[in-house]
Structures are given as structure tokens and as C-alpha cells.
Amino acid sequence: MRRVYMDANATTPLLPEVMEAMRPYWMERFGNASSIHLHGQQARASVDRARETLAEFFNCHAAEVVFNSGGTEGDNTAICGLLRPGDHFVTTSIEHSAILEAARRLADKGIETTFVAPRPSGLIDPEEIRRAIRPQTRLISVMLANNETGVLQPIEEIGEITRTGGAFFHIDAVQGAGKINLDVRRFGCHLATISAHKMHGPNGVGAMFVRRGTPIEPLLVGGSHERRRRAGTENVPGIVGFAKAADLAMQSLEDGTIPRLAALRDRLEAGILRIPGTGVNGAQAQRMGAPGPDFRTWESTNPVPRVANTTNIWFDHLEGEALVIALDLKGVAVSGGSACHSGATEPSHVLMAMGLDKTRARASLRFSLLRTTTEADVDYVLQVVPEAVERLRQLSPVVAGTLG
Numbered sequence: 001m002r003r004v005y006m007d008a009n010a011t012t013p014l015l016p017e018v019m020e021a022m023r024p025y026w027m028e029r030f031g032n033a034s035s036i037h038l039h040g041q042q043a044r045a046s047v048d049r050a051r052e053t054l055a056e057f058f059n060c061h062a063a064e065v066v067f068n069s070g071g072t073e074g075d076n077t078a079i080c081g082l083l084r085p086g087d088h089f090v091t092t093s094i095e096h097s098a099i100l101e102a103a104r105r106l107a108d109k110g111i112e113t114t115f116v117a118p119r120p121s122g123l124i125d126p127e128e129i130r131r132a133i134r135p136q137t138r139l140i141s142v143m144l145a146n147n148e149t150g151v152l153q154p155i156e157e158i159g160e161i162t163r164t165g166g167a168f169f170h171i172d173a174v175q176g177a178g179k180i181n182l183d184v185r186r187f188g189c190h191l192a193t194i195s196a197h198k199m200h201g202p203n204g205v206g207a208m209f210v211r212r213g214t215p216i217e218p219l220l221v222g223g224s225h226e227r228r229r230r231a232g233t234e235n236v237p238g239i240v241g242f243a244k245a246a247d248l249a250m251q252s253l254e255d256g257t258i259p260r261l262a263a264l265r266d267r268l269e270a271g272i273l274r275i276p277g278t279g280v281n282g283a284q285a286q287r288m289g290a291p292g293p294d295f296r297t298w299e300s301t302n303p304v305p306r307v308a309n310t311t312n313i314w315f316d317h318l319e320g321e322a323l324v325i326a327l328d329l330k331g332v333a334v335s336g337g338s339a340c341h342s343g344a345t346e347p348s349h350v351l352m353a354m355g356l357d358k359t360r361a362r363a364s365l366r367f368s369l370l371r372t373t374t375e376a377d378v379d380y381v382l383q384v385v386p387e388a389v390e391r392l393r394q395l396s397p398v399v400a401g402t403l404g
Contacts, residue, residue, distance in 0.1 A: 003331040004377045008198075008309055009147050009175060009368035010335055014241070015200045021244040022202065025237035033234045034225065043236045050243035057246040058192065058209045059183045066229045067239050070206035071174040072098040073219065074193030077208065077230070078141065078170040079103065081216035082191075085110035087138040092116045092124050093353040095143055096172055100349075120355045121304045122151035122282035126158050133165040140167050144176035144187075148350045148366055149282035150310025152176065159188030168214065174198055174206075178249035178371075179258065179307040190214045196238065200371060201245030205238030257371060262308035264378050265369055269311045271382040272367075275389055277316035281351055281364055282306065309369040314356070315389055317396050318363050326388040332381050335366045 005013075014022075025046065031039030033047045047067070055062040068074055075098035083089055083106055091099055093115040103113040114132040118124050124142060133140075140162045145152050155171060162169040170191040173182055178199035184192050192209040196202050210216055210229065222231030252258060272278060282304050315323060320336040327334055336348075347361035356364070367381075 001331045002380055003333070004373075004380050005333045006367045006369055006373070006377075006381065007333045007335045008370045009150075009366060011197045011203065012200045012370055014202060015245065015248060015372075017248060018201055018241045018244045022237045022241040025240055029236075031236075033236055034223070043234075046236060046240050047234055050239045053243040053246055054207050057177075057182060057194075057250060058207075059185050060209050061212070063227070064210055064212060066208045066210055066226050067234060067242075068206050068208060068226075068230050069204055069235075070197070071096070071172070071193055071195035074195070074206050074208045075099050075141075075170075075172055076102050077216065077219040078191045078193060079106065079139065080219055082139050082168055082170075082214075083111045084138075086136065087111050088134050088136040089113040090116065090129060090132045090137055090140045090167070092118065092142055094118050094122065094124075094146055094148075094350045095141065096147060096174070099141055099143075099172060117353055122146060122149045122350075122354050123304060124153050124158070126154050126161055129158050130161045130165070133161075133167065137165060137167045139170060140165075141170040141172065143172040143174075144182075145173075145179065145307045145310075146282070146350060147175045148348055149312045149354075150175070150306040150368070151282040152180070152305040152307060155187045155189075163188055175310075176307060178246070178252070179309060181253060184209045184211070191216070196242040196245055199245050199249050202238045202241040205235050205242050207242065252371060258308045261369055261371065261373065264373055264375065265309055265311055265367075267375075268367060268369075268378045268381060269313070271378075272313055272385055275315070275386050279314050281312040281314060281354065281356065309371075309373075310366065311368075312351075312364055312366045314360050314364040316360070316363060318389065318392050320363050320365050322392055323365060323388060326392060327384060330384045330388060332384050335368070336362075336364070 029042050031043035033040060033043040051062045051065045054065045075096065079102045089103060089111055091103060091113060116124060116128045116132055129140060142153055142158050144155055159169055169189045171187060171189045173192045174195045175198060176182065177194040190211045191214060195206040218229050218231060220231045225231050225234060269280060324334060324336050347358045351361040351364055
């Protein structure tokens with residue numbers, strides 16, 4: 001049976017070049033990067049080179065790159081490392097659970113959070129961020145690209161609002177990294193979080209941009225690793241693999257890979273939308289009244305900016321989980337939402353925040369393409385999905401004729 005993986009926003013496989021870059025560091029170059037002998041010096045040099053690559057990826061200084069275990073640790077560090085009792089925190093209701101759960105935990109410590117809701121399109125109106133700021137607001141955190149819909153947020157406008165409001169600004173860039181140019185200087189943020197396994201790097205390694213002078217407390221304490229910003233022996237093989245994945249991602253932003261991926265996503269989306277009773281979550285913008293010209297003038301027919309690899313589609317009169325299983329039996333891997341909530345009984349908090357009812361939110365699937373996805377992969381999915389949908393609808397108690 002042919003197998004097609006379209007759950008890249010959950011995780012991605014290592015590219016062969018990444019695997020080859022990591023291979024020596026499991027055997028021959030196994031040293032601890034904190035040791036002063038030759039083995040340690042070799043490991044330290046490799047970590048330093050990787051830090052330079054990630055600095056280029058972020059467009060920052062090498063000293064502003066902190067390696068860690070991934071996106072959750074980075075998000076938790078940004079929030080718990082900056083906020084103190086009495087502070088006010090502003091974020092959105094469509095963030096990753098690493099942000100939302102950290103905010104809820106800090107509520108017990110006297111830190112109040114304002115959760116800004118999105119427009120029905122999935123976009124955050126920058127003016128809503130402005131209105132949420134108080135004199136006590138210390139931190140604002142907004143994701144770059146939503147992990148479920150792929151919608152790209154107006155980060156630059158929010159960064160400017162944050163600057164004038166005097167707060168620190170954190171970006172969860174896990175789903176945007178490697179899909180768009182990640183320029184922390186242009187974004188105007190103080191902190192940014194990325195993770196290797198979302199961009200064809202290894203699991204268990206991530207990185208943060210921490211702007212010089214940002215008074216962040218480490219989440220993990222112990223040794224003097226990472227300039228005392230994150231204790232723990234460096235994961236040298238993972239860091240080396242992350243740097244290679246970042247280098248390949250930067251190349252893909254210049255060699256036509258991203259437009260090719262967007263064209264495949266659009267063809268997949270158009271083919272699925274030929275099925276009656278379907279639609280895209282995060283496909284159109286609503287009229288907005290925000291300060292930036294891009295938000296003042298958009299009409300309801302304008303497309304929402306999304307990362308190239310992602311579409312989120314609802315299928316009326318179906319349970320999304322049943323369709324995920326049916327497609328998996330045909331060799332197609334997709335997701336009903338965030339992998340962090342796999343098996344949850346509640347519908348997606350992202351789609352609910354966008355205004356979908358529980359029935360439609362539960363009937364929505366995310367298709368997220370790998371950088372290596374081919375036209376033949378898309379053709380196969382377009383063959384399998386209509387068949388699976390038709391079969392499940394035949395088994396549904398809802399009369400199929402209501403679809404028209």
C-alpha cells in the first residue's frame with residue numbers, strides 16, 4: 001500500500017543530509033561540550049558553529065541563541081522566566097498549549113492573563129492587542145503561524161504596538177520557522193521559540209532567540225551551560241542536526257521550494273473542496289479596523305496569509321476522528337488538530353475560538369505537507385479522500401441528500 005504523510009505540523013522526518021551531519025556525534029565525536037580535553041573541544045566547536053548558523057537563521061547575534069529541548073521548553077521559559085506576581089500577560093486564545101497552560105499555572109501566582117480572541121478568519125487584530133495592554137503589562141506573546149490552520153499573524157504590527165506599550169514581546173515561531181523568513185529584528189521581538197523536529201531536524205532539540213538585555217530567568221538551573229540561561233549538558237548531535245536542518249531550510253526559502261509547496265497545497269485544497277459539504281478554516285479575512293493599512297483595507301474576499309504547507313478543512317456530517325482513521329487505513333496520515341491534544345474529547349480550542357460550533361470543529365482535519373511532498377502524493381490523497389468521505393457519510397445517520 002502506498003503511504004503518504006501529511007501531518008508535517010506534528011513532526012517531520014530527518015532529511016538524509018541532517019542524519020549524515022549528526023552521525024559522527026553519536027560515536028567518534030561523543031565529547032561533552034563543557035570538557036576541556038580534545039573530545040570536549042571538538043564538541044564545543046561544533047556547538048559554536050551550530051550557534052552561528054542559528055543566529056543567521058534568526059538574524060541575530062550568536063550570543064542571543066540559546067539551545068534547549070524544544071518548543072514547549074522555549075515557550076515556558078519565555079513566560080515563566082519573565083513574569084512575576086502582579087504582572088499582566090497578554091496572549092491569544094489560539095496559542096499552543098505550551099503557552100496557554102503556562103499562563104493558567106501562573107494565575108495561581110498572582111499573574112493575570114488577557115486572552116485575545118481571533119477574527120473568524122483566524123487572524124488576530126493588532127488593535128485588540130493594543131486595547132488589552134495595561135500599565136502592568138510586562139509580556140505579550142503571539143504565535144507566528146498557527147499550528148492548526150497555518151494562518152500567519154501580523155507580527156510586525158503587533159511588535160510595534162508592543163514596543164510603544166513598553167512590554168516585552170515573545171513569538172512562538174515553531175510552525176513558521178523554515179516556511180517563511182524568520183527575522184527577529186524585523187519582527188521587533190525580544191524572544192522567539194523554534195523547534196528542530198518541525199523543520200526536518202531531530203526531536204528533542206530547540207532554540208530560543210533572547211535579545212541582549214532581556215532579563216529572563218532560566219527555567220532549568222544547575223551548571224553554567226548556555227551562558228547560564230539553560231542548565232544541562234548540550235545535546236551535541238541534536239544541535240548539529242538542528243543547524244543542518246536550519247541551513248537547508250534557509251536554502252529552501254530561496255530555491256523555489258516554498259512556492260512549489262504552496263502550489264501543491266492549493267491543488268490539494270481545491271480538489272478536496274470539490275466534495276460537497278466542505279470548506280477551509282482560515283481561508284478568508286473579515287473586514288478589520290486595525291492601525292496598519294493591511295488591516296484597514298482588506299475585504300471579506302481577500303485570502304488570509306498562511307504558511308505554504310497547511311490547510312484545515314471541515315467535512316460536514318462526519319466525525320473528524322473517524323475520517324483520520326479511515327484515511328490511515330488507506331495509507332494517508334493526517335490530523336484532527338494539534339498532536340499535543342491527540343485523543344482529547346474536546347474539539348479544537350483554535351477552531352472554537354474562531355467561531356466554529358463543536359460539530360464543525362470536530363469535523364475538521366488538518367493537512368500539512370512535508371517539504372518533500374510530491375505531485376504523486378497529492379494525486380493519491382485526492383483519490384482516497386473522496387472515497388473515504390463518501391463511505392463514512394453513507395454510514396452516517398444524517399441524510400446525505402442534505403449536502404445538495
